[in-house]
Amino acid sequence: MFDKENLEQLKKSHKEWENTVNTKVVTKRPERKKEFETSSGITVKRVYTPADIENLDYSRDLSNPGDYPYTRGVQPTMYRGKFWTMRQYAGFATAEESNKRYKYLLKQGQTGLSVAFDLPTQIGYDSDHVLSEGEVGKVGVAIDSLKDMEILFDGIPLDKVSTSMTINAPASVLLAMYIAVAEKQGVSSDQLSGTIQNDILKEYIARGTYIFPVEPSMRLITNIFEYCSEFVPKWNTISISGYHIREAGSTAAQEVAFTLADGIAYVEAAVKAGLDVDEFGPRLSFFFNSHNEILEEVAKFRAARRLWAKIMKDRFKAKNPRSMMLRFHTQTAGCTLTAQQPDNNIVRVAMQTLAAVLGGTQSLHTNSRDEALALPTEDSVRIALRTQQIVAYESGVTETVDPLAGSYYIESLTDQIEQKAAEYIRKIDEMGGAAKAIETGYIQKEIQDSAYKYQKEIEAGDRIVVGVNKFQIEESAHKGLLKVDPKVGELQQKKLAELRKIRDNVKVNASLDILKNTAKGSDNLMPLILDAVKTYATLGEICGILREVFGEYQQSIVL
Amino acid sequence: MVASYELRILGRFFEELLEHKLKGVLNLERPIRVVVAKPGLDGHDRGAKVVARALRDAGMEVIYTGLRQTPEQIVETAIQEDADCVAMSILSGAHNHLFPKVVNLLKERGADDVLVVGGGVIPEDDIPGLIEAGIAGIFTPGTPTSVTIDFIKNNIKRK
Numbered sequence: 001m002f003d004k005e006n007l008e009q010l011k012k013s014h015k016e017w018e019n020t021v022n023t024k025v026v027t028k029r030p031e032r033k034k035e036f037e038t039s040s041g042i043t044v045k046r047v048y049t050p051a052d053i054e055n056l057d058y059s060r061d062l063s064n065p066g067d068y069p070y071t072r073g074v075q076p077t078m079y080r081g082k083f084w085t086m087r088q089y090a091g092f093a094t095a096e097e098s099n100k101r102y103k104y105l106l107k108q109g110q111t112g113l114s115v116a117f118d119l120p121t122q123i124g125y126d127s128d129h130v131l132s133e134g135e136v137g138k139v140g141v142a143i144d145s146l147k148d149m150e151i152l153f154d155g156i157p158l159d160k161v162s163t164s165m166t167i168n169a170p171a172s173v174l175l176a177m178y179i180a181v182a183e184k185q186g187v188s189s190d191q192l193s194g195t196i197q198n199d200i201l202k203e204y205i206a207r208g209t210y211i212f213p214v215e216p217s218m219r220l221i222t223n224i225f226e227y228c229s230e231f232v233p234k235w236n237t238i239s240i241s242g243y244h245i246r247e248a249g250s251t252a253a254q255e256v257a258f259t260l261a262d263g264i265a266y267v268e269a270a271v272k273a274g275l276d277v278d279e280f281g282p283r284l285s286f287f288f289n290s291h292n293e294i295l296e297e298v299a300k301f302r303a304a305r306r307l308w309a310k311i312m313k314d315r316f317k318a319k320n321p322r323s324m325m326l327r328f329h330t331q332t333a334g335c336t337l338t339a340q341q342p343d344n345n346i347v348r349v350a351m352q353t354l355a356a357v358l359g360g361t362q363s364l365h366t367n368s369r370d371e372a373l374a375l376p377t378e379d380s381v382r383i384a385l386r387t388q389q390i391v392a393y394e395s396g397v398t399e400t401v402d403p404l405a406g407s408y409y410i411e412s413l414t415d416q417i418e419q420k421a422a423e424y425i426r427k428i429d430e431m432g433g434a435a436k437a438i439e440t441g442y443i444q445k446e447i448q449d450s451a452y453k454y455q456k457e458i459e460a461g462d463r464i465v466v467g468v469n470k471f472q473i474e475e476s477a478h479k480g481l482l483k484v485d486p487k488v489g490e491l492q493q494k495k496l497a498e499l500r501k502i503r504d505n506v507k508v509n510a511s512l513d514i515l516k517n518t519a520k521g522s523d524n525l526m527p528l529i530l531d532a533v534k535t536y537a538t539l540g541e542i543c544g545i546l547r548e549v550f551g552e553y554q555q556s557i558v559l
Numbered sequence: 560m561v562a563s564y565e566l567r568i569l570g571r572f573f574e575e576l577l578e579h580k581l582k583g584v585l586n587l588e589r590p591i592r593v594v595v596a597k598p599g600l601d602g603h604d605r606g607a608k609v610v611a612r613a614l615r616d617a618g619m620e621v622i623y624t625g626l627r628q629t630p631e632q633i634v635e636t637a638i639q640e641d642a643d644c645v646a647m648s649i650l651s652g653a654h655n656h657l658f659p660k661v662v663n664l665l666k667e668r669g670a671d672d673v674l675v676v677g678g679g680v681i682p683e684d685d686i687p688g689l690i691e692a693g694i695a696g697i698f699t700p701g702t703p704t705s706v707t708i709d710f711i712k713n714n715i716k717r718k
Contacts, residue, residue, distance in 0.1 A: 119600035119651055123627075131629070134656025135600050208602015208626050248605045335605070339700045372700045374682045375652070448608050455609045459703045468701045477683040484652065557625045559611055 001058060002050045011051050021046070038296040040253035042416050048408035056411055061306070065401040069309035071302050071414070072402035073360040074325040079398035084356075085363035086388045087164060089331065091116035091141035092375055093488045095151035098141040102156060104378065108385055112194075113156070114164040114365060116140030117174070122209040124170045124543025127492035137488035139375070140166075144496050145538045149177040150184065159187040163194035164239070164329065164363075169211035171198040172220050173542050176530040179232065195236035195285055195329070198224060201262040202241045204438045204553065206248035206447065211543060214435050216550035220525065221266060222273040225280040227526035236285040238266060239329060242304075246289035247335045249451020252300040253417045255289060257424030258434070258443050260308055264425070265434040267316055277316045281323025290352040290359070291333040297352070298404055299413035301328070301359030307418050330356040331365040337372040341467040342478060345369040346383060353391050358404055364388055374481040441558035448558070496538065503536040511535045512545050519549040591715055593644045596624040596633045598661065601651035606678060606700075610646060613704035614711070630660040637665065637673055643715045644674040646707070654681055659692035666693075672716045678702070 036044040045052075056062070063069060066076035075081065088105055090113075091098040102113055117140040120132035126144045127136045136142050143149055153163075158181065167174045175196050179189045200217040203210040210217070221238065228237045242250075242259035250258065263284065270280055288304065290297055308326040312318040332352035337345045346369050356364050366384040368376030376384070392398060404410045431437045438444070457463035464470045511532040518528050532542050595611040597604055604626060615621045622640050624633060637645050645665070647658060658677050665673050677689065678698040686697045696710050 123600055125600075131600060131627075134653035135651060138652035139601075203602070206602075208604065209600075247603075249609075337700075372680065374680065448605075448612075451605050452609055452612050455613070455704065459705060465701075469703075481682050481684070483682075486655075555625050557623060559608060559615070559621070559623055 001056050002054060007051060007054055010049060014049050014051065018046070038252070038413070039291065039293055040251040040296065040417060040420060042253075042296075042413065042420075048412055050408060052408050052412040053415075056415075061415075062405060062411075068313070068321065068324060069306040070325055071306040072405055074305070074327055074362070076401075078360060078401040079357070079392070080401070083392045083398065084361050084388075085112040085162065086110050086385060086392075087112040087114045087329070087363045087365055088381060088385055089114040089116050089164075089166065089365045090381070092118075092139075092482075093137040093141065093484050094491060095141055095143065095148040097137075099152055099154055099156070101378075102152075105381070105385070106156070106161070108382060109389065110385060112162045112164065112363065115152070115166065117165070117167055118142045119209065121174075121539060122167060122169070124173075124211050124539060124547070126496060126538050126540030127489060128496050129540055133489070136492050137484055142488065142492045143174065143177070143539060144492060145499055145536050146177050146180055146533050147495070147499055147536060149174075149181050153178075153181050153185075157187070158182040158185055159191045164196075165194065166197050168197050168200055168203050168207075168209055169217065170539060170543050171196040172224055172526055172529050173533060173539050175224065175232075175235075176526070176533045179530060180534050189232045190234070192232055193234040195239050196224070197241060197287070198238040199241045199262065199266075199287075201265060201434055201438060202244050202259070204555070205245060205258065205262075205443050207241075207244040210553045210555075212546065212550040213553045214439075216519075216546070217553075218266075218269040218435075219273075219522075222270045222275065223524045223526050225270050225283070226273070226275055226524055228283065229275075229279045233283075235283065236327075237280065237283045239285050239287040240266065241287040243287050243289045243331050245447060246291060246333065248447050249335075249454060250447045251450050252291065252293070252296050253420035254424065254446060254450060256300055256304045256307065256417060257421035257428075258447075259286065259288070260304065260311065260421065261425050261428045261434040261437070261443075263308065264311060264315070267312075268433065271316065277312070277318050278320040278323050281312060281316075281318050282320060282325075284323075285362075286326055286328035288328050288330050288361075289333050290330045290356040290361075290364075292336050292348060292351065294351055294355040294358070295404075295410060296413060296417070297355035298359045299410055299417050301330075301356070301361070302402075302405075302410075302414045303418040303421065304328070305360070306414070307421055327362045329363045329365070330359075330361040332356070332367045334367055334371060337367060337369070338465060338468050339372040340472065340475065342369045342373060344467050345372070346387065349384060350387050350391070353387055354395070354397065357391055357395075357397055358402075360402060370478070370481060373478055375484065377480060377482045439556060441556045444556070445558045499536060499538070507535045508532075508537045508541070512537055512541060515542065516545045516549060519546055590618055590620050591644065591711065592620040592622070592640060592642045593646055593711065594622045594624065594633065594637045594640060594642045596628050596636070596645060596647045597626045597649075598628050598630060598633060598647050598657040599649055599651055599653045600627055601649055601653070601679075602626055603650040603679075604648070606650070607646075607648040610648070610678065610704055610707060614646070614708060617708045617712075619708075619711070630657060630664050633661055634664040634668060634670070638668060638670055642673055644676065644711050646711070647675070647677045649677070649679040649681075652680070654679065655685055655688065658689055658694050662693035674711065674715050676707070676711065678707070 368380035
C-alpha cells in the first residue's frame, strides 16, 4: 500500500518523534499507565502509523464489501441497503404472556422475534418434572408441547416474521414444533426464516444447558443440517456462539478463537456424515458479543469474518461464496451491566451497539438497563430498542460501509486478533479438535483464567467500572422490577395434566417408540421428531426417550 | 535447681511458640472449608468459579460442585466434606425456592451450624426474605470477592 522509501523515511521520523515525546513530555507529565493494553492483552501503542500496516494488501486482506475475504462486510451495500434486524431476546412466564410481549415489540418497530425459553425447556424437562421446580417460566417462556407453541405464535404470521430461537440440546424438537405451527397457519416449511442456536459445544464450554453426550449431540445437529437443506432452506440451522464464551469471561481474541474452533468441529462432523460443505455451509450463522472496548470489538468482528472465510475456502474447500460468509447476530455484553446506578447501563449499551454496527452485524439485541437486577421491564426494553434505532437513524455511521477500514489502529488490531485466534485454533487442532479440548477442560480453563484476571483487576482498581469501584453513590432499593408470577409453574402443570388426558395417547406412544428405535440406528431423526410433536408428545417425553438411548453428558469440572 | 528453672523457661518458650507462632506458620488449624454450589438448572458459572478461586487464594479449601445440583445433593456434599460454609450462586431467578430449601435440609440433617451464603442476580426486594429464611449473606453483582471472603471468615460457626 505504501511506497517503500517513504515508509523507511516515516519509520525514522516516527522513532525520533517517540524519543522526543518520551524525553520531553512523558518525563514531565507521565502517561496514565505504564502499559496500555486491550482486553486480549494486545499492547496498545501511543499512536499508529502506516508502518503498522505496511504488509496490508488491500485486495487480499480487505477487498470490497461482499467480496472474499469479507473483512469489510458480507453484503456490498450493507446498511445503505437495509439496517440490521433489530431483534430483542424476549420471553417469560407462559406462552400467553410472551405472545403479548412479542406483539408489543413488533408494534414498536422490532423487525424479528427472538424467543427465550425457560431452563426446563432448554434442558428437555416438562414443567412438572421434579428438577423444574422453581425454574418454570423464569428466564424464558415454558414450552411443554405443541399446544404451548401454538399459543406462543398465535396471530403472528410465520411467513412474515423471522424467528430466532435460543435453543440448543432440544433444538430439533422446538424446530419441529415451529414447523408444525406454521403448517397449521398454512405456511409451508420452505417459507420459514429464522435461526435455532443449536450450538451444543458452547453449552459444554460456557452456557450449561446440555443434555446428551458429544456424539449423539453432533448427530442431532447434522440431522438438522441435512433436513433443513431439503425442507427448510431459508433457515439458519445453527448459530455458532461466542456470546456466552465472552460472558463467561474470555477475551475478544479467545471469543473468536473458540467460536471458530467450534464451527470447524460442526463442519467436520457434517462432512463426516456425508454432507456437502456447500449444501449446509451457507446456512451456518454466528453469534457474537459486543463488549465495551469499541475499537477492539470492531476489529474482532472484522477478524472473525476474514478468518472464517479462509477456513471455509482453504480447509474445507468450499466453492460457494455464501459458505465463506460469516453472518452474525450480536448481543451487547450482559456481563458489563452493573447493578449499581443501573441507568448508566443505557450508555454502555449504546457504545456496544455502535461497536456492533461499525463491525457489520446482521442483527442485534440490545440489553436493558435493569438486567443485572432482574428480567427487564417493558420500559427498559423500549429504551434498549430505541438505542438501536437512534444509532440506525441518527448517528450517520450507517451511511457508508465499514467506515473504520484503513485506520492504522483498526487494521493492525484486526490482524493481531486474527493471528491470536489462529494460534489458538492451531493448538486446539493439535489436541484433536474442539470437542477434545472441551473434554480436557482446556478451553474452559483458558476462559476462567481470563475471567479471574478481569475480576482481580477490578478489585485492585487497575480496571475501573464506573459506579462499582469508582464514582459510587448511596442507592436505595430499585423499584419497579419485573416479577414473574410464581404461579406459572402450577399453571403449566395444570395445562400438562389436561393435555395428557385429552390427546390420543396410543398415537403418542407409537410415535415415541419409532423414535426410540430409530435413535438406536443412524437414520435422520428430524422427520420422526416432527411426527411425535404433532401427536402432542411433550418435549420432556421426547427428550426422555432420547436420554434413554443416548445417555447424558457429564461435565468436566476444572477450577 | 537452676536447671529445673531453665527447663521451665524453655518449656514456656516452646508453649508460646506452639501457641502463637507454629499454629500460624504450620497452619495447624484446619482451613475454612467451603462448598461452592450451583443449585438448579442455571448454567451461568462465571461468578461461582471466580468466587471459588478467590476463596481458595484466600487460604480456604474449596469444593466446587459443578452445575445442576439439587438441594439434596448440595447438603449431602456439605455433610460429606464436613464443610463450614455453603456458598451458592443462582442467576435464573429460582433463588427464593432453592436457597431456603438448602437451609432447611441442613437443619433436618442436624447440620445447621453450616454457614449458608448466596449470590447472583437477586432483586433487593427478595433479600430480606432470604435472610429470614436463614441465608446469612447475599452478595449481588459488583460485590468485591474480598467482601465475601471477610464475611465468611467472620461468620463461620466453628464446630
